[in-house]
Amino acid sequence: MANALFEEKLHSDEFLVTTEIGPPKGVDVSEMIHHIDILKDKVDAINVTDHQSSVMRFPSLGGCLLVKECGGEPILQMTCRDRNRLALQADLLLAYSRSIVNVLCLTGDSIDVGDHKEAKPVFDSDSVQLLKMIRTLESGKDVSGNDLKGVPKFCLGASVHPEADLIEPQLIKFEKKVAAGAQFFQTQGIFDLASLRRFMQYASQFDIKILAGIIVLASARMAKYMNDNVPGIIVPEAIIDELASVEKGKGLQKGIEIAAKLIRTIKEENLSHGIHIMAVGNESVVPDILEAAEVEVARH
Amino acid sequence: MIVAEQKPLPEIRRMISPYERVLILGCGTCMTVCDAGGEREVSFLHNALRVAQSKGGNEAHHFLESTLKRQCEPEFLEMLVDKVGEVDVILSLGCGIGVQAIAERFPDTPVLPGVNTSFMGISSEQGVWDERCAACGDCRLEDTAGICPVTRCTKGILNGPCAGTKNGKCEANKDMDCAWVLIYKRLERLGQLEKMRRYYPMRNFRAIPRPKRLVRTPVALGEDDG
Numbered sequence: 154m155a156n157a158l159f160e161e162k163l164h165s166d167e168f169l170v171t172t173e174i175g176p177p178k179g180v181d182v183s184e185m186i187h188h189i190d191i192l193k194d195k196v197d198a199i200n201v202t203d204h205q206s207s208v209m210r211f212p213s214l215g216g217c218l219l220v221k222e223c224g225g226e227p228i229l230q231m232t233c234r235d236r237n238r239l240a241l242q243a244d245l246l247l248a249y250s251r252s253i254v255n256v257l258c259l260t261g262d263s264i265d266v267g268d269h270k271e272a273k274p275v276f277d278s279d280s281v282q283l284l285k286m287i288r289t290l291e292s293g294k295d296v297s298g299n300d301l302k303g304v305p306k307f308c309l310g311a312s313v314h315p316e317a318d319l320i321e322p323q324l325i326k327f328e329k330k331v332a333a334g335a336q337f338f339q340t341q342g343i344f345d346l347a348s349l350r351r352f353m354q355y356a357s358q359f360d361i362k363i364l365a366g367i368i369v370l371a372s373a374r375m376a377k378y379m380n381d382n383v384p385g386i387i388v389p390e391a392i393i394d395e396l397a398s399v400e401k402g403k404g405l406q407k408g409i410e411i412a413a414k415l416i417r418t419i420k421e422e423n424l425s426h427g428i429h430i431m432a433v434g435n436e437s438v439v440p441d442i443l444e445a446a447e448v449e450v451a452r453h
Numbered sequence: 454m455i456v457a458e459q460k461p462l463p464e465i466r467r468m469i470s471p472y473e474r475v476l477i478l479g480c481g482t483c484m485t486v487c488d489a490g491g492e493r494e495v496s497f498l499h500n501a502l503r504v505a506q507s508k509g510g511n512e513a514h515h516f517l518e519s520t521l522k523r524q525c526e527p528e529f530l531e532m533l534v535d536k537v538g539e540v541d542v543i544l545s546l547g548c549g550i551g552v553q554a555i556a557e558r559f560p561d562t563p564v565l566p567g568v569n570t571s572f573m574g575i576s577s578e579q580g581v582w583d584e585r586c587a588a589c590g591d592c593r594l595e596d597t598a599g600i601c602p603v604t605r606c607t608k609g610i611l612n613g614p615c616a617g618t619k620n621g622k623c624e625a626n627k628d629m630d631c632a633w634v635l636i637y638k639r640l641e642r643l644g645q646l647e648k649m650r651r652y653y654p655m656r657n658f659r660a661i662p663r664p665k666r667l668v669r670t671p672v673a674l675g676e677d678d679g
Contacts, residue, residue, distance in 0.1 A: 234608075238655060260615045263607050265625035279610035282655045296655070314616040322637040325649050326613035332652065341616055384617030384624035 169427025173200035176211035193225030207267025232261025249305035315352035342368035413445035479520030490546025524551025605632035
């Protein structure tokens with residue numbers, strides 16, 4: 154039977170910490186396993202990304218199986234870009250059968266930003282419809298109304314973009330995600346705490362948990378690249394200047410400081426229910442960030 | 454209308470290379486309007502092929518020109534019967550529908566596509582065309598303020614913008630408007646934002662099974678119409 158540890162924590166008052174791991178392009182999973190090993194006891198759950206930025210990789214579900222094998226708590230990131238409703242439902246059945254019950258429901262980045270630009274984009278569903286699809290499976294039926302043998306139960310998350318330059322349509326969609334059954338939200342990378350504060354004032358009317366997204370930047374160049382190429386990311390000029398001001402080779406150290414400072418402020422000022430750290434290739438520094446931010450997850 | 458783009462000359466030359474007598478066949482409707490395969494383009498292509506031939510190569514093609522009002526209608530294709538007997542191949546500058554209508558009407562004559570049929574759309578400025586309809590068979594423009602998310606959102610999603618939109622533009626192409634920002638703004642202007650707050654379920658991709666066929670049944674007239 155599934156061990157719904159993360160879901161139990163969602164019902165507590167704990168400051169929640171999640172992070173994410175991007176699987177490798179290839180079959181050498183040793184580094185991913187190393188990252189799982191150093192992170193699993195430092196965070197409440199580990200997301201495994203689903204071909205992030207539309208770059209073909211080892212699959213999210215496979216990565217979640219490895220997190221399980223290593224004794225961690227996985228969050229299955231699931232996008233609608235590459236699978237139609239048959240394939241999504243099938244993967245969810247497999248996930249549940251292996252006790253992978255936390256699912257982050259995403260629409261998925263455009264094929265155009267990835268490394269297989271000529272592929273057919275699927276998008277048979279969107280993030281809201283995926284949430285509904287999973288709640289339908291929990292009712293013992295597939296989305297065509299056929300009975301399931303054995304009924305799964307999931308803990309569902311979604312994403313939200315509090316710093317979007319046009320926030321209203323994002324909030325309309327956010328409310329649809331809440332109505333469709335999202336229990337927790339991991340936000341896009343946050344840099345401007347004023348917009349997080351505004352968003353939280355609005356979001357507090359809903360019975361959900363918000364984990365503020367923290368991106369670990371390693372250099373000014375990386376920040377600029379993300380601004381130009383990674384959907385949904387807005388790194389302010391002041392942060393880019395801060396990263397540019399340090400001597401060569403110290404960028405990541407600066408990025409760790411920036412992330413830790415954000416986390417400390419978020420926690421002290423109670424600006425969210427937790428954080429979600431996206432280290433984008435520098436997963437091994439996540440424990441350093443948590444230490445610098447003086448954040449420790451509760452042991453059970 | 455249907456929008457297309459003429460294929461590159463080298464590709465056209467490669468396709469026609471096995472044939473001697475070539476009928477270059479234009480189409481007087483959409484292909485004329487989108488400058489891909491009307492009478493004028495037939496003439497230009499004819500000249501270009503002749504010049505290319507005279508500059509070398511061993512081919513000795515003989516070209517005929519013609520433009521039908523519409524390649525996609527059987528009654529216009531009947532006008533071609535005599536000409537088809539005189540050629541080895543038809544190079545159609547009609548859309549993909551025209552090419553296939555010719556293939557069905559003239560089973561013994563090869564037909565080649567001279568254009569890449571691209572989409573259904575409108576001309577937004579001189580020389581620029583934009584896609585507007587995906588012919589999904591399940592029109593939802595009532596709910597989206599007359600702006601189609603199936604066609605104009607790169608993901609074709611139905612419940613609002615993804616998080617990739619920035620400055621009103623799409624994550625897939627910074628020059629392309631985000632369809633959902635356009636829809637949001639127009640719904641707001643029309644005082645119909647409640648339409649965006651509704652949940653829209655997954656599309657029925659079999660609204661009309663492919664290949665689609667439409668059989669018209671008489672429309673029932675209401676009392677007022679009688």
